[in-house]
Every structure is written in structure tokens, then in C-alpha cells.
Amino acid sequence: MADHNATQRGASEPRIDSDKLASDLTERFRQVLSTKRMNELTTRSVQSRSASPAPRDFGTLQPPSQPHNAPPPSYSSLRNIPLIPQAPQDARSVRFKNMLHSLSNMPIRWENPGLLDEALRVVPLEQIYNEAEEESQILQAEAESLGAGKKAAWGYQDCVIRALLRWFKRSFFTWVNNPPCSRCYSPTIAVGMAAPLPDEQARGANQVELYKCSVEGCGSYERYPRYNDAFVLLQTRKGRCGEWANCFSMLCRAVGSRVRWVWNSEDHVWTEVYSVHRKRWIHVDACEEAWDKPRLYTEGWGKKLAYCIAFSADGAMDVTRRYVRNPSKWGLERTRAPEAVVLHIMDEIRAMRRSNLSKQEKFRLEGEDMREDRELRQYVISSIANEVSKITPEDILNGSAATARPDPDAQKALESRTSGSTEWIRSRGEGGRGASNQQNSRDRDHRRDHTR
Numbered sequence: 192m193a194d195h196n197a198t199q200r201g202a203s204e205p206r207i208d209s210d211k212l213a214s215d216l217t218e219r220f221r222q223v224l225s226t227k228r229m230n231e232l233t234t235r236s237v238q239s240r241s242a243s244p245a246p247r248d249f250g251t252l253q254p255p256s257q258p259h260n261a262p263p264p265s266y267s268s269l270r271n272i273p274l275i276p277q278a279p280q281d282a283r284s285v286r287f288k289n290m291l292h293s294l295s296n297m298p299i300r301w302e303n304p305g306l307l308d309e310a311l312r313v314v315p316l317e318q319i320y321n322e323a324e325e326e327s328q329i330l331q332a333e334a335e336s337l338g339a340g341k342k343a344a345w346g347y348q349d350c351v352i353r354a355l356l357r358w359f360k361r362s363f364f365t366w367v368n369n370p371p372c373s374r375c376y377s378p379t380i381a382v383g384m385a386a387p388l389p390d391e392q393a394r395g396a397n398q399v400e401l402y403k404c405s406v407e408g409c410g411s412y413e414r415y416p417r418y419n420d421a422f423v424l425l426q427t428r429k430g431r432c433g434e435w436a437n438c439f440s441m442l443c444r445a446v447g448s449r450v451r452w453v454w455n456s457e458d459h460v461w462t463e464v465y466s467v468h469r470k471r472w473i474h475v476d477a478c479e480e481a482w483d484k485p486r487l488y489t490e491g492w493g494k495k496l497a498y499c500i501a502f503s504a505d506g507a508m509d510v511t512r513r514y515v516r517n518p519s520k521w522g523l524e525r526t527r528a529p530e531a532v533v534l535h536i537m538d539e540i541r542a543m544r545r546s547n548l549s550k551q552e553k554f555r556l557e558g559e560d561m562r563e564d565r566e567l568r569q570y571v572i573s574s575i576a577n578e579v580s581k582i583t584p585e586d587i588l589n590g591s592a593a594t595a596r597p598d599p600d601a602q603k604a605l606e607s608r609t610s611g612s613t614e615w616i617r618s619r620g621e622g623g624r625g626a627s628n629q630q631n632s633r634d635r636d637h638r639r640d641h642t643r
């Protein structure tokens with residue numbers, strides 16, 4: 192009943208219009224979230240919300256010196272060999288370092304109360320909170336039916352993000368490969384790059400792709416400015432994975448979650464959200480409406496990955512092992528820098544992001560890093576155990592390793608590939624290196640540039 196609340200108030204009071212009630216509620220959500228965030232921000236470091244330096248600045252940035260009593264490296268390379276972090280020595284490693292530093296700025300740009308407040312004006316908060324409430328009650332009931340002391344699969348805030356994800360993919364953001372011709376609505380063909388116009392540049396687009404209408408008599412040109420500013424994306428509401436991940440991650444932050452922006456060296460970006468309920472980072476891909484499906488890219492899309500690096504306002508982490516469970520099968524060779532250098536770069540970015548945090552806060556985050564490292568190491572161990580368990584006595588006698596038997600987890604990831612998302616992946620041209628990836632290398636270069 193729409194005006195259930197209104198009738199409860201008694202006959203003497205005027206009837207309250209249900210639309211008005213809904214908008215009041217939404218306004219209250221906004222205020223609560225906004226105040227909560229302000230409180231967090233003021234207790235946070237000044238560093239993490241101060242204007243981020245331009246990417247170029249990092250070339251000359253001195254790495255923070257390692258404290259004498261630095262703890263042993265809290266995580267190791269994919270091969271689980273303990274390594275001592277080492278400063279980059281060669282030009283290639285320095286380039287990788289500068290690039291990672293520059294990428295690490297993305298989540299800092301969301302630590303802006305004005306932007307986050309504006310974002311909350313766009314999100315249908317009441318709908319999202321209602322859906323989250325309903326789902327978390329169902330999950331709670333399911334857990335209770337399994338017996339006392341059983342924990343719900345996901346907590347309330349996880350359900351908020353899940354609802355946000357559904358709304359974002361289904362009703363808010365649009366995928367655009369080639370923009371259609373605005374004169375005759377026909378498909379267009381990529382013809383290269385154009386210099387940004389002043390108004391495009393003012394709105395943060397440094398790259399503009401140019402497309403030509405495929406109809407001979409028309410020949411119109413379409414511009415596709417690649418906006419990198421989450422505020423602008425709230426209005427344009429379209430793009431490829433870069434725009435999707437940028438805007439969606441910012442919205443997760445706006446509704447009060449801790450968020451990470453994950454950069455992948457094979458041209459993809461996505462989100463991770465911290466689940467307080469599960470005490471771990473959860474993979475979220477807005478383009479795919481994927482929640483906690485980290486094996487999607489490898490076993491699902493058949494894509495090999497080299498680096499997946501997660502950046503947040505208070506840290507950086509090489510999370511490749513979460514996405515590449517079986518490095519011998521799905522890992523690409525990591526050639527951008529020696530592993531000890533990658534460790535060093537992560538330490539450096541973390542130290543920079545945390546430099547103004549309190550001792551307790553730093554300690555808490557270090558504990559979290561160590562927990563996550565154990566989690567990531569566990570993935571590799573179970574993958575190896577799984578491989579070993581598939582070897583049969585015949586394999587040993589014949590001297591061949593098992594390859595034919597299916598991995599049950601891989602099977603699960605494959606299911607998500609065949610559940611109707613194939614069309615979507617093909618339409619996006621994101622389906623890994625296999626037959627579904629029809630994009631030419633120039634187009635891929637655009638995307639690669641864009642994710643930066």
C-alpha cells in the first residue's frame with residue numbers, strides 16, 4: 192500500500208502524498224550518507240584527499256625511504272618465492288613504476304564530497320535500500336534455517352552494492368563501442384583520433400575517437416570523447432569498460448563502501464568492494480553485472496592475464512592471484528619489471544597513501560594486507576593441490592601430466608560464460624584473445640590508453 196504510513200498517522204493529520212514521503216526518505220538517506228562520509232573524511236588523512244599530483248610529477252618523485260625495521264615482505268610473487276622488495280634499476284622498470292603511480296590516482300579523485308553528494312542525487316537510493324533490505328533479510332532467514340550460529344552469505348552493505356550493480360547495469364549505464372550516426376542512426380566505422388574540442392577538453396576528455404557513418408550518401412562524422420571524470424560520466428552515462436568501472440566504483444564509494452579500482456594489463460578495469468561481513472575484498476564487474484566471480488576473465492572468457500593491480504585511497508595491492516588461480520594455465524609472463532620491483536612499487540604507493548594516517552590506522556591496514564596476502568596465497572596452494580589430485584598412477588607411469596580432467600571450479604566459471612552473456616561479450620569485443628575478439632590493434636590501443 193502506497194500510503195500505508197500516511198493512514199497510520201491518524202485522521203486529524205493531513206494525508207501525506209506518497210511521492211512526497213518517498214522523496215523525503217531519499218533526502219534523509221542522502222543526508223545520513225553525506226554526514227557519515229564527511230565524518231570519515233575529516234578523520235582521514237589530508238594526504239588521501241588532497242589534490243592528486245599530475246601523473247607526470249611522479250617521474251621525479253623520490254621513493255620514500257624504507258624504515259630500518261620494515262617488516263619482511265608481506266607477500267611474494269605468483270610463484271610464492273619470498274622476495275625482498277627492490278627499487279627499480281632499469282628504464283623499463285622505472286616506466287612501469289611511473290605508470291602504476293599514475294594509475295593509483297584514480298580512486299583519489301573520488302574522495303571529493305561535492306562529487307559524491309552529486310552522485311547520490313542521481314542514484315535512486317530508496318529503491319536500492321529497499322532491495323538491499325529485502326535481500327539481506329532473505330539471506331538472514333536462509334542462514335537461520337541452516338541452524339543456529341550460521342552466518343548469512345552476505346551482509347546488508349554487500350546487498351546495497353549488489354542492488355546498485357543491478358540498477359547501474361540495467362537502467363543507468365550504456366555500453367558504446369562505435370557511436371551510431373546521429374544523422375541517420377546507421378553503424379559507424381572507426382577512422383582514428385581527433386584533437387579534443389575546447390569543451391571536450393574542459394570536461395576532461397584528452398582523447399577523442401572519430402567515427403564515420405557507414406552509409407555512403409551520409410558520410411557524417413561522430414566524435415567519441417573518452418571522458419575520464421566520474422562527474423561527467425554521471426551525465427553522459429555511457430562508455431566502455433573504463434567509463435563503466437570509473438563511474439560505478441565512484442558510486443560504490445558514494446553509498447559508503449570502501450572501494451578499489453583494479454587495473455589489468457590486458458586492457459580491462461573493474462571494481463573491488465570491501466565486504467565488512469566477509470572481511471575480504473569482493474570482485475565486482477559492472478559491465479558484466481558480476482559479483483564475486485574473480486575467475487570470470489580466465490576460465491570464463493579464456494583470457495590469459497599478467498597483472499591485476501588494485502588501487503584504493505589507502506593502499507595498493509597486486510591481486511593477480513585472485514584472478515589467475517592457476518598461473519601455469521592462465522598466467523601471462525610478467526615482463527614489465529622483476530617481481531621484487533613490483534613489490535617495492537606496491538610498498539611505495541601504500542606508504543605514500545598512508546603517510547598521514549594515524550599509527551593505529553596504519554597498523555590496522557597492515558593487518559588487513561597480511562590477511563589478504565594469506566587469502567591470495569591460499570588460492571595458489573589450492574590450485575596446485577587441485578592439479579596434483581588430478582594426476583593418476585597411469586599419468587605417472589606414462590610420464591604425462593593430467594590435462595583432460597575438468598576442474599570443478601573452472602566448470603563453474605564456464606557456466607557464467609554460457610548463460611546468455613556470450614552475446615554481450617561479443618558485442619563489446621572483450622572476449623579475450625579467442626575468436627570473439629575481433630578488434631583491431633588500433634582500437635585496442637585506444638582502450639589501453641583510456642584505462643589509464
Ligand SMILES: [Zn+2]
Pocket residue numbers: 372373374375376377404405406409410411
Ligand atoms: Zn549517417
